[in-house]
Amino acid sequence: MALPDILFYVFAALTLLCGVLVIANPFSRNPVTSAMFLVLTIISMAGLFALLHAFFLAAVQVLVYAGAVMVLFLFVIMLLDLKEEERRRIKIFSLVAGLVSVGAILFIFTKALATAQPGKNLPAPTAEGATAILGKMLFTDYLLPFEIVSILLLVAMVGVILLSKKDLK
Amino acid sequence: MTHVGLEHYLIVSALLFALGLLGVITRRNLLVMYMSLELMLNSANLALVSFSRFNNNLNGQVMVFFIITVAAAEVAVGLALIVALYRKRQSAHVEDLTSMKL
Numbered sequence: 001m002a003l004p005d006i007l008f009y010v011f012a013a014l015t016l017l018c019g020v021l022v023i024a025n026p027f028s029r030n031p032v033t034s035a036m037f038l039v040l041t042i043i044s045m046a047g048l049f050a051l052l053h054a055f056f057l058a059a060v061q062v063l064v065y066a067g068a069v070m071v072l073f074l075f076v077i078m079l080l081d082l083k084e085e086e087r088r089r090i091k092i093f094s095l096v097a098g099l100v101s102v103g104a105i106l107f108i109f110t111k112a113l114a115t116a117q118p119g120k121n122l123p124a125p126t127a128e129g130a131t132a133i134l135g136k137m138l139f140t141d142y143l144l145p146f147e148i149v150s151i152l153l154l155v156a157m158v159g160v161i162l163l164s165k166k167d168l169k
Numbered sequence: 170m171t172h173v174g175l176e177h178y179l180i181v182s183a184l185l186f187a188l189g190l191l192g193v194i195t196r197r198n199l200l201v202m203y204m205s206l207e208l209m210l211n212s213a214n215l216a217l218v219s220f221s222r223f224n225n226n227l228n229g230q231v232m233v234f235f236i237i238t239v240a241a242a243e244v245a246v247g248l249a250l251i252v253a254l255y256r257k258r259q260s261a262h263v264e265d266l267t268s269m270k271l
Contacts, residue, residue, distance in 0.1 A: 005173045012181045019185055023192030023205055031200045038204050045211055052178070052222040054230055057237075061214075064237055069207070069244050076248045077200060080255050091197075098194035102187045109183040119175035122223050130227055134234075142231050149238045156242035163249040 008051055014044035031077045035070060042066045056131040178219035185212035199251055199261045203244075210240050 018041040022034050042065045049058035138146055185208060192205025214233045221229025255261050 008173045008177065012177070015181065016184055016188070019188045019208055022208060023188060023196060023201070031198060031204075034201050034204055038207065041208065042211065045215060048178070048181070048215060049218055052218050054218050054222065054233075057214075057218060057230055057233055060234065060237055064241055065207075065211075069241055072244060072248055073200070073204065076252060079252065080200075080261055094195050094197070098191045101194060102191045105190060106183065106187050109186075113176060113179060113183075118179070118220070119223065122175065123225060130230070134227055134230055137227060137231055138234070142235075145235060149235055152239065153242050156246050160245050160249040163246070163253050 004051055008048070011044045011047040011051065015041055015048065018044065032074065035073050035077060038073075039066050039070050042070070053130070056134055175219055175223040179216060182212045182216040182219070185209075185215065197263050199254075199263060202263070203247060203251070207240070207244070210236065 018037045021037040022041060025033055025037070027033075042061060046058040046061040046066070049055075049061055189205045189207075189209030189212060192208065193202050196202055196205065214236055217229045217233050217236075221227060221233075251261060254266070258265060260266070
Protein backbone atom coordinates (compact mmCIF):
# COMPACT_ATOMS: atom_id res chain seq x y z
CA MET A 1 0.00 0.00 0.00
CA ALA A 2 1.34 3.42 -0.92
CA LEU A 3 1.80 6.16 1.62
CA PRO A 4 -1.26 8.28 0.54
CA ASP A 5 -3.48 5.23 1.00
CA ILE A 6 -2.17 4.59 4.51
CA LEU A 7 -2.61 8.27 5.32
CA PHE A 8 -6.17 8.12 4.01
CA TYR A 9 -7.04 5.29 6.39
CA VAL A 10 -5.35 7.06 9.30
CA PHE A 11 -7.14 10.35 8.69
CA ALA A 12 -10.49 8.69 7.99
CA ALA A 13 -10.28 6.67 11.20
CA LEU A 14 -9.30 9.78 13.17
CA THR A 15 -12.16 11.78 11.64
CA LEU A 16 -14.78 9.15 12.41
CA LEU A 17 -13.46 8.41 15.91
CA CYS A 18 -13.40 12.06 16.90
CA GLY A 19 -16.82 12.52 15.27
CA VAL A 20 -18.22 9.77 17.51
CA LEU A 21 -16.63 11.42 20.54
CA VAL A 22 -18.26 14.75 19.59
CA ILE A 23 -21.78 13.38 19.82
CA ALA A 24 -21.37 10.68 22.50
CA ASN A 25 -18.42 10.88 24.85
CA PRO A 26 -18.56 8.12 27.49
CA PHE A 27 -16.20 9.96 29.83
CA SER A 28 -17.63 13.45 29.86
CA ARG A 29 -20.87 15.13 28.86
CA ASN A 30 -19.37 18.57 29.05
CA PRO A 31 -19.90 20.59 25.82
CA VAL A 32 -16.28 21.78 26.03
CA THR A 33 -14.98 18.25 25.36
CA SER A 34 -17.38 17.95 22.42
CA ALA A 35 -16.01 21.20 21.02
CA MET A 36 -12.42 20.02 21.45
CA PHE A 37 -13.15 16.77 19.62
CA LEU A 38 -14.89 18.75 16.88
CA VAL A 39 -11.62 20.67 16.46
CA LEU A 40 -9.77 17.35 16.08
CA THR A 41 -12.37 16.13 13.56
CA ILE A 42 -11.97 19.26 11.49
CA ILE A 43 -8.18 19.11 11.53
CA SER A 44 -8.08 15.48 10.42
CA MET A 45 -10.61 16.40 7.74
CA ALA A 46 -8.18 19.09 6.58
CA GLY A 47 -5.69 16.22 6.26
CA LEU A 48 -8.15 14.42 3.99
CA PHE A 49 -8.52 17.61 1.92
CA ALA A 50 -4.73 17.78 1.56
CA LEU A 51 -4.72 14.14 0.40
CA LEU A 52 -7.28 15.17 -2.24
CA HIS A 53 -4.84 17.88 -3.42
CA ALA A 54 -7.14 20.66 -2.19
CA PHE A 55 -4.36 22.42 -0.30
CA PHE A 56 -6.03 25.82 -0.24
CA LEU A 57 -9.23 24.35 1.19
CA ALA A 58 -7.23 22.42 3.80
CA ALA A 59 -5.66 25.69 4.95
CA VAL A 60 -9.02 27.47 4.93
CA GLN A 61 -10.58 24.61 6.86
CA VAL A 62 -7.96 24.88 9.61
CA LEU A 63 -8.02 28.69 9.68
CA VAL A 64 -11.76 29.31 9.48
CA TYR A 65 -13.26 26.23 11.13
CA ALA A 66 -10.66 25.07 13.66
CA GLY A 67 -9.64 28.67 14.31
CA ALA A 68 -12.46 31.18 14.08
CA VAL A 69 -15.62 29.08 14.34
CA MET A 70 -14.44 26.88 17.18
CA VAL A 71 -13.17 29.85 19.16
CA LEU A 72 -16.66 31.29 18.80
CA PHE A 73 -18.18 28.01 20.01
CA LEU A 74 -15.88 27.80 23.02
CA PHE A 75 -16.49 31.43 23.84
CA VAL A 76 -20.26 30.90 23.91
CA ILE A 77 -19.93 27.68 25.96
CA MET A 78 -17.84 29.50 28.54
CA LEU A 79 -20.27 32.43 28.51
CA LEU A 80 -23.34 30.26 29.11
CA ASP A 81 -21.86 28.27 32.01
CA LEU A 82 -23.58 24.96 31.28
CA LYS A 83 -22.54 23.04 34.40
CA GLU A 84 -25.96 21.74 35.44
CA GLU A 85 -26.71 20.48 31.93
CA GLU A 86 -24.30 17.58 32.36
CA ARG A 87 -26.63 15.54 34.53
CA ARG A 88 -29.40 14.95 32.01
CA ARG A 89 -29.59 11.58 30.31
CA ILE A 90 -30.38 10.66 26.74
CA LYS A 91 -33.95 9.41 26.37
CA ILE A 92 -34.55 5.94 24.99
CA PHE A 93 -37.18 7.22 22.55
CA SER A 94 -34.89 9.78 20.95
CA LEU A 95 -32.10 7.20 20.75
CA VAL A 96 -34.38 4.77 18.92
CA ALA A 97 -35.65 7.51 16.60
CA GLY A 98 -32.10 8.59 15.87
CA LEU A 99 -30.87 5.07 15.15
CA VAL A 100 -33.83 4.38 12.86
CA SER A 101 -33.35 7.54 10.82
CA VAL A 102 -29.59 7.06 10.64
CA GLY A 103 -30.08 3.47 9.48
CA ALA A 104 -32.54 4.65 6.83
CA ILE A 105 -30.21 7.35 5.51
CA LEU A 106 -27.20 5.02 5.50
CA PHE A 107 -29.29 2.46 3.59
CA ILE A 108 -30.13 5.12 1.00
CA PHE A 109 -26.49 6.17 0.71
CA THR A 110 -25.14 2.65 0.25
CA LYS A 111 -27.91 1.81 -2.22
CA ALA A 112 -27.18 4.96 -4.24
CA LEU A 113 -23.44 4.25 -4.15
CA ALA A 114 -23.97 0.66 -5.28
CA THR A 115 -26.26 1.55 -8.18
CA ALA A 116 -24.59 4.73 -9.44
CA GLN A 117 -20.98 3.54 -9.02
CA PRO A 118 -19.55 7.05 -9.42
CA GLY A 119 -15.95 5.86 -9.27
CA LYS A 120 -16.15 3.78 -12.46
CA ASN A 121 -14.42 4.83 -15.72
CA LEU A 122 -13.03 8.02 -14.31
CA PRO A 123 -9.88 9.54 -15.82
CA ALA A 124 -6.80 9.34 -13.64
CA PRO A 125 -6.66 12.49 -11.50
CA THR A 126 -3.92 14.93 -12.37
CA ALA A 127 -1.15 15.12 -9.84
CA GLU A 128 -0.62 18.80 -9.19
CA GLY A 129 -2.52 20.98 -6.77
CA ALA A 130 -4.68 23.71 -8.26
CA THR A 131 -4.56 26.68 -5.93
CA ALA A 132 -3.57 29.15 -8.66
CA ILE A 133 -6.38 28.00 -10.95
CA LEU A 134 -8.80 28.10 -8.03
CA GLY A 135 -7.87 31.72 -7.31
CA LYS A 136 -8.27 32.64 -10.95
CA MET A 137 -11.72 31.01 -11.10
CA LEU A 138 -12.74 32.82 -7.93
CA PHE A 139 -12.02 36.20 -9.50
CA THR A 140 -13.32 35.53 -13.02
CA ASP A 141 -16.16 33.02 -13.27
CA TYR A 142 -17.27 33.32 -9.66
CA LEU A 143 -16.74 37.05 -9.13
CA LEU A 144 -20.40 37.85 -8.48
CA PRO A 145 -20.95 35.09 -5.90
CA PHE A 146 -17.69 36.13 -4.27
CA GLU A 147 -18.91 39.71 -3.82
CA ILE A 148 -22.34 38.53 -2.66
CA VAL A 149 -20.69 36.36 -0.01
CA SER A 150 -18.75 39.35 1.25
CA ILE A 151 -22.02 41.27 1.60
CA LEU A 152 -23.50 38.25 3.39
CA LEU A 153 -20.66 38.40 5.92
CA LEU A 154 -21.32 42.10 6.47
CA VAL A 155 -25.04 41.44 6.97
CA ALA A 156 -24.30 38.61 9.40
CA MET A 157 -21.97 40.87 11.37
CA VAL A 158 -24.56 43.64 11.67
CA GLY A 159 -27.22 41.08 12.59
CA VAL A 160 -25.09 39.53 15.31
CA ILE A 161 -24.32 42.91 16.84
CA LEU A 162 -28.03 43.75 16.87
CA LEU A 163 -28.98 40.35 18.33
CA SER A 164 -26.50 40.57 21.17
CA LYS A 165 -27.62 43.98 22.35
CA LYS A 166 -28.90 43.98 25.89
CA ASP A 167 -32.40 45.39 25.33
CA LEU A 168 -33.52 43.24 22.42
CA LYS A 169 -36.90 44.51 21.26
CA MET B 170 -6.58 -4.00 -0.19
CA THR B 171 -7.65 -1.99 -3.20
CA HIS B 172 -6.44 1.43 -4.18
CA VAL B 173 -8.20 4.29 -2.40
CA GLY B 174 -10.73 5.81 -4.79
CA LEU B 175 -13.80 8.00 -4.87
CA GLU B 176 -15.96 5.42 -3.09
CA HIS B 177 -13.74 5.37 0.00
CA TYR B 178 -14.07 9.10 0.46
CA LEU B 179 -17.81 8.98 -0.17
CA ILE B 180 -18.24 6.25 2.46
CA VAL B 181 -16.36 8.33 5.03
CA SER B 182 -18.51 11.31 4.11
CA ALA B 183 -21.73 9.28 4.45
CA LEU B 184 -20.68 7.91 7.84
CA LEU B 185 -19.83 11.40 9.05
CA PHE B 186 -23.21 12.70 7.87
CA ALA B 187 -24.94 9.85 9.72
CA LEU B 188 -22.99 10.70 12.87
CA GLY B 189 -24.04 14.32 12.65
CA LEU B 190 -27.68 13.33 12.12
CA LEU B 191 -27.54 11.00 15.13
CA GLY B 192 -26.14 13.83 17.22
CA VAL B 193 -28.85 16.28 16.12
CA ILE B 194 -31.61 13.80 16.96
CA THR B 195 -30.34 12.32 20.22
CA ARG B 196 -28.52 15.14 22.00
CA ARG B 197 -30.73 17.72 23.72
CA ASN B 198 -28.16 20.41 24.31
CA LEU B 199 -28.54 23.23 21.77
CA LEU B 200 -24.80 23.79 21.49
CA VAL B 201 -23.97 20.12 20.92
CA MET B 202 -26.79 19.90 18.36
CA TYR B 203 -25.24 22.87 16.60
CA MET B 204 -21.84 21.16 16.57
CA SER B 205 -23.44 18.07 15.04
CA LEU B 206 -24.90 20.31 12.33
CA GLU B 207 -21.38 21.53 11.60
CA LEU B 208 -20.32 17.89 11.30
CA MET B 209 -23.02 17.28 8.66
CA LEU B 210 -21.98 20.39 6.75
CA ASN B 211 -18.37 19.21 6.78
CA SER B 212 -19.30 15.79 5.47
CA ALA B 213 -21.00 17.46 2.48
CA ASN B 214 -17.81 19.45 1.95
CA LEU B 215 -15.76 16.25 1.93
CA ALA B 216 -18.04 14.69 -0.67
CA LEU B 217 -17.80 17.79 -2.89
CA VAL B 218 -14.01 17.94 -2.66
CA SER B 219 -13.61 14.26 -3.48
CA PHE B 220 -15.97 14.51 -6.48
CA SER B 221 -14.05 17.55 -7.67
CA ARG B 222 -10.74 15.72 -7.32
CA PHE B 223 -11.73 12.54 -9.10
CA ASN B 224 -13.57 14.31 -11.93
CA ASN B 225 -10.78 16.86 -12.53
CA ASN B 226 -13.32 19.65 -12.10
CA LEU B 227 -12.48 22.58 -9.86
CA ASN B 228 -16.03 23.95 -9.57
CA GLY B 229 -16.60 21.68 -6.60
CA GLN B 230 -13.74 23.26 -4.70
CA VAL B 231 -15.08 26.76 -5.36
CA MET B 232 -18.44 25.56 -4.02
CA VAL B 233 -16.77 24.25 -0.86
CA PHE B 234 -15.05 27.61 -0.41
CA PHE B 235 -18.43 29.36 -0.51
CA ILE B 236 -19.97 26.77 1.83
CA ILE B 237 -17.24 27.40 4.41
CA THR B 238 -17.84 31.15 4.19
CA VAL B 239 -21.60 30.82 4.56
CA ALA B 240 -21.12 28.36 7.43
CA ALA B 241 -18.98 30.88 9.27
CA ALA B 242 -21.68 33.53 8.94
CA GLU B 243 -24.35 31.00 9.94
CA VAL B 244 -22.43 29.95 13.06
CA ALA B 245 -22.05 33.56 14.15
CA VAL B 246 -25.77 34.30 13.76
CA GLY B 247 -26.84 31.01 15.33
CA LEU B 248 -24.64 31.43 18.38
CA ALA B 249 -25.88 34.99 18.84
CA LEU B 250 -29.45 33.62 18.75
CA ILE B 251 -28.55 30.97 21.33
CA VAL B 252 -27.01 33.59 23.61
CA ALA B 253 -30.09 35.81 23.28
CA LEU B 254 -32.32 32.81 24.04
CA TYR B 255 -30.22 31.90 27.06
CA ARG B 256 -30.56 35.44 28.40
CA LYS B 257 -34.35 35.17 28.25
CA ARG B 258 -34.77 31.56 29.46
CA GLN B 259 -31.58 30.71 31.38
CA SER B 260 -31.35 27.41 29.53
CA ALA B 261 -29.74 26.02 26.40
CA HIS B 262 -31.80 22.84 26.42
CA VAL B 263 -34.40 22.09 23.77
CA GLU B 264 -36.72 20.48 26.33
CA ASP B 265 -37.02 23.78 28.17
CA LEU B 266 -37.94 25.68 25.01
CA THR B 267 -41.41 24.33 24.28
CA SER B 268 -43.62 27.41 24.42
CA MET B 269 -44.59 26.97 20.76
CA LYS B 270 -45.68 23.37 21.33
CA LEU B 271 -49.40 22.63 21.06
